[in-house]
Amino acid sequence: xxxxxxxxxxxxxxxxxxxxxxxxxxxxxxxxxxxxxxxxxxxxxxxxxxxxxxxxxxxxxxxxxxxxxxxxxxxxxxxxxxxxxxxxxxxxxxxxxxxxxxxxxxxxxxxxxxxxxxxxxxxxxxxxxxxxxxxxxxxxxxxxx
Amino acid sequence: xxxxxxxxxxxxxxxxxxxxxxxxxxxxxxxxxxxxxxxxxxxxxxxxxxxxxxxxxxxxxxxxxxxxxxxxxxxxxxxxxxxxxxxxxxxxxxxxxxxxxxxxxxxxxxxxxxxxxxxxxxxxxxxxxxxxxxxxxxxxxxxxxxxxxxxxxxxxxxxxxxxxxxxxxxxxxxxxxxxxxxxxxxxxxxxxxxxxxxxxxxxxxxxxxxxxxxxxxxxxxxxxxxxxxxxxxxxxxxxxxxxxxxxxxxxxxxxxxxxxxxxxxxxxxxxxxxxxxxxxxxxxxxxxxxxxxxxxxxxxxxxxxxxxxxxxxxxxxxxxxxxxxxxxxxxxxxxxxxxxxxxxxxxxxxxxxxxxxxxxxxxxxxxxxxxxxxxxxxxxxxxxxxxxxxxxxxxxxxxxxxxxxxxxxxxxxxxxxxxxxxxxxxxxxxxxxxxxxxxxxxxxxxxxxxxxxxxxxxxxxxxxxxxxxxxxxxxxxxxxxxxxxxxxxxxxxxxxxxxxxxxxxxxxxxxxxxxxx
Numbered sequence: 332x333x334x335x336x337x338x339x340x341x342x343x344x345x346x347x348x349x350x351x352x353x354x355x356x357x358x359x360x361x362x363x364x365x366x367x368x369x370x371x372x373x374x375x376x377x378x379x380x381x382x383x384x385x386x387x388x389x390x391x392x393x394x395x396x397x398x399x400x401x402x403x404x405x406x407x408x409x410x411x412x413x414x415x416x417x418x419x420x421x422x423x424x425x426x427x428x429x430x431x432x433x434x435x436x437x438x439x440x441x442x443x444x445x446x447x448x449x450x451x452x453x454x455x456x457x458x459x460x461x462x463x464x465x466x467x468x469x470x471x472x473x474x475x476x
Numbered sequence: 477x478x479x480x481x482x483x484x485x486x487x488x489x490x491x492x493x494x495x496x497x498x499x500x501x502x503x504x505x506x507x508x509x510x511x512x513x514x515x516x517x518x519x520x521x522x523x524x525x526x527x528x529x530x531x532x533x534x535x536x537x538x539x540x541x542x543x544x545x546x547x548x549x550x551x552x553x554x555x556x557x558x559x560x561x562x563x564x565x566x567x568x569x570x571x572x573x574x575x576x577x578x579x580x581x582x583x584x585x586x587x588x589x590x591x592x593x594x595x596x597x598x599x600x601x602x603x604x605x606x607x608x609x610x611x612x613x614x615x616x617x618x619x620x621x622x623x624x625x626x627x628x629x630x631x632x633x634x635x636x637x638x639x640x641x642x643x644x645x646x647x648x649x650x651x652x653x654x655x656x657x658x659x660x661x662x663x664x665x666x667x668x669x670x671x672x673x674x675x676x677x678x679x680x681x682x683x684x685x686x687x688x689x690x691x692x693x694x695x696x697x698x699x700x701x702x703x704x705x706x707x708x709x710x711x712x713x714x715x716x717x718x719x720x721x722x723x724x725x726x727x728x729x730x731x732x733x734x735x736x737x738x739x740x741x742x743x744x745x746x747x748x749x750x751x752x753x754x755x756x757x758x759x760x761x762x763x764x765x766x767x768x769x770x771x772x773x774x775x776x777x778x779x780x781x782x783x784x785x786x787x788x789x790x791x792x793x794x795x796x797x798x799x800x801x802x803x804x805x806x807x808x809x810x811x812x813x814x815x816x817x818x819x820x821x822x823x824x825x826x827x828x829x830x831x832x833x834x835x836x837x838x839x840x841x842x843x844x845x846x847x848x849x850x851x852x853x854x855x856x857x858x859x860x861x862x863x864x865x866x867x868x869x870x871x872x873x874x875x876x877x878x879x880x881x882x883x884x885x886x887x888x889x890x891x892x893x894x895x896x897x898x899x900x901x902x903x904x905x906x907x908x909x910x911x912x913x914x915x916x917x918x919x920x921x922x923x924x925x926x927x928x929x930x931x932x933x934x935x936x937x938x939x940x941x942x943x944x945x946x947x948x949x950x951x952x953x954x955x956x957x958x959x960x961x962x963x964x965x966x967x968x969x970x971x972x973x974x975x976x977x978x979x980x981x982x983x984x985x986x987x988x989x990x991x992x993x
Contacts, residue, residue: 375568375580378733381587381907383726384579384807389644391577423577432573 333416334363335439339430339464342369342402345445348475350406353443357415365417367406368433369398373423395421427463434470443473509707509937514945517952524952524959533780536955537787540797543962544622547629550969551976555624555821561983562818569990570815578809581819588804588820590736591685591904592827594897596793598743598890599692599872601835603947605845606870607862608785609775609854610761611768613836615786616793620828623796624821629965632817632972633657634802635810648806649908650799650957651677651915654964657971669964673799674912676956678927680800681912683946683953684792685905686931687938689898691946692872694939696894699873700887710939714932716899721906722928729903736900739893740831746889747834750882754841761840775854775863788951791958793832794824798954799961803908812988814975835875842878844869906931 338353340346350367357363371394379387403419410417422429434442444461465472525534548555564570565581604612630650637656638648651670658666694709719725751758769786770779795801801820808816839845846855846864855864862870869877872894879886906928913927914920938946982988 371577373577375571375576376582378586378590378737379579379583380726380729380733381591381804381807381904383730384583384587384804385647385907386645387577387579387807388646388809392644394577424573429576 334360335366335437336363337366337368337430337434337437337439337442338406339426339442339444340367340369340402340406341426341445341460342398346402346406347445349443349445350410352473352475354410354413354415356443357410357417363416365410365415366433366437366439367403367410367417367419368430369402369419369421370426370429371395371398371421371423372426374425391423394423426460427467430464431468431470434468439470441471441473442468443475445475509940510942510945513937513941513949517945517949520956521948521952524955525948531780533784534788536959537784537791539962540626540791540955540958541619541622541787543797543958543965544619544626547625547965547969548622551625551628551973553625554628554818554976555621555825558818558821562822564990565815565819566822570988572991575809579807581808581810581815584805584808584816585819585822586737587733587807587904588801588823589826590733590900591800591804591908592793592795592823592901593736593740593831594901595689595692595872595894596789597827597831597835598875598894598897600789600793601832602839602871602874602878604785604789605836605839605863606865606874607775608782609768609845609863610764610836610840611766611770611775611779611782612786612789613765613833613840614769615783616790616832616836617786617829619787619790620794620796620824620832623790623794623824623828626797626962626965627794627801627823628817628821629969629972630797630799630802630961631805631820632814632975633965633968634806635808635813635816636971636975638806646807647911647914649677649803649911649915650961650964651912652806653802653968654960657968658964660971661967663967666964669960671916673957673960673964674915676953676960677799677912678909678916679953680798680957681905681909682931682934684950685800685908686902686934687941687946688950689901690935690938691941693895693898696872696876696891699876700891706940707936710936713899713902713939714935717902717906717935718928718932720903721910721931722925732896732900732903736896739896742889743893744831744834746879746883746886747838750838750841750879751834753882757841758837761837764840765836775856790824790828790832792951792954794827795954796824797958797962797965799957800905800908800954803911804904812979814972814979817972817975838882839875839878842881844874844878844881902935 336353336356338349340350353365357365398421399419403421407417407419420433422433430442442464444464446461461474465474524536527534566585568580568582571580604616633653634648637653638646639652640646651674654673655666655670690710690713693713694706697709698704716728720729768782775781791797801823805816805820810816844866846866847853848855856862857864865874867877876887876890879890909931910924910927914923917923
């Protein structure tokens with residue numbers, strides 16, 4: 332059975348480092364599949380106007396297609412071009428929770444993320460997605476600095 | 477660029493109104509608006525609130541209560557049997573993780589609540605207690621508990637018969653379930669009723685969802701800043717609402733949507749603190765509520781007066797049977813329309829049974845309502861229309877004074893809360909009104925813009941008119957929606973019962989599964 336590695340991208344330059352590390356691991360392992368994941372930060376407990384609710388399904392589809400075309404597909408295409416077996420997933424939710432849920436669904440062996448680009452006030456209060464993931468993940472997590 | 481253009485348009489529109497206002501003296505304008513408004517809306521208000529012959533009991537109040545009782549019995553006390561399930565749905569226990577990013581049950585409930593929790597809970601309750609005495613609270617709670625079944629019925633239908641368009645947007649509400657449901661049952665007149673509902677919904681949006689809000693927000697602001705003409709508040713509010721609904725400046729609306737729940741929690745928190753500090757009086761206050769419910773304790777109209785006020789204010793506050801919530805709830809993502817019905821039944825509970833009761837208790841405990849120590853009955857004002865209060869306050873200023881009695885700075889917080897509640901209710905109702913407008917006149921930018929401009933103009937009228945005619949018209953317009961909606965619900969409730977039977981069976985058989993999150 333192929334080794335499965337989940338790579339979390341954040342749409343910033345730091346995600347590239349996680350991608351590069353995942354690619355290197357896949358090459359070393361050989362029989363390996365990379366699952367490139369982008370999570371659209373979203374909470375079912377947020378507050379919205381009636382108009383936002385009415386348009387939510389449409390917006391969700393747009394968010395998924397934008398994330399696919401701008402972040403995930405270029406990464407997957409790059410990996411495939413380099414001869415690595417890869418596919419992409421976009422999902423809404425809390426970054427740490429959703430990455431962990433995907434790794435469980437896919438029976439992944441490891442999650443690879445880059446060090447969070449968040450900082451300052453929010454990080455002090457809520458912790459970064461990366462540290463939340465490290466604390467809660469049910470599979471090993473590699474954090475690329 | 478487009479945004480700049482709309483902003484310029486907004487300013488020009490506002491300038492136009494200001495320009496014409498300058499032509500006359502401010503107070504004269506307020507009085508003129510008031511006079512014209514009262515004479516135009518008078519006959520409509522009289523019809524809706526006509527009492528049963530030989531009594532002072534308005535037929536519309538009976539209409540709402542009978543409907544809520546019928547739905548409660550017809551669905552076998554659904555509000556109590558499925559209460560726990562409703563909580564589970566809101567928590568997301570039954571939400572498919574693959575639907576993440578769609579409108580959750582929580583979001584649909586929160587959006588609907590932000591349209592209902594507001595001035596009805598603050599000003600409306602004060603009006604009820606001021607006129608009907610603390611006893612009105614008992615009837616308000618009862619109406620809230622029964623109203624949960626009305627909400628369940630209309631919101632289930634709202635999701636079941638909503639329109640889902642190709643571009644992924646949705647539209648739902650009584651106008652859709654009346655026309656589709658009637659034609660499904662082969663009943664005539666569905667289209668006519670749907671049109672009638674839409675007309676009343678537009679009036680309700682302009683009345684309770686707009687003018688009443690603007691009016692009370694102005695009362696609150698002028699209470700703190702000192703008296704000034706209402707049209708000034710109206711124009712400022714109209715400008716901001718215009719920027720959101722026409723200019724598309726969503727950030728204002730989304731900030732409000734985030735701040736309003738916080739203000740709601742703050743309001744309930746403050747009420748709880750006041751009740752805790754005065755815990756020795758809580759028993760007495762409940763005693764007043766129960767005694768007043770059946771005897772009236774000397775209030776105008778006796779116990780019938782308390783009952784009418786309680787029922788009336790509860791209906792105005794939680795809008796159960798009115799049909800507005802069905803518009804808000806219909807955007808939820810679910811494969812089972814009835815699940816949104818269960819979720820929606822929490823709305824009257826939170827709005828009326830919890831928040832309204834808090835307000836009523838704080839007012840009762842505060843001692844703002846003047847009582848004759850000798851008789852234990854309340855003293856009436858000179859006109860004999862309502863209970864005499866310290867400083868002759870009524871409406872939102874009575875609530876403000878009651879809270880200020882225990883927490884001196886709270887009236888300032890309340891003023892901000894009232895303005896924000898008023899604003900979020902206006903945004904919600906502008907959407908309900910717009911949906912009815914587009915149902916009547918078709919979707920399209922021109923048609924939508926026309927309604928939105930009318931909506932903004934009514935904000936100015938609402939802020940300028942005095943409380944009496946505005947509150948009467950607001951009530952009448954909202955209740956007129958309930959006339960059509962409930963009439964239709966009697967024909968459509970069989971469809972909901974089928975859904976309920978099928979869902980209950982599958983839930984008991986374990987077919988409705990919880991998801992692991």
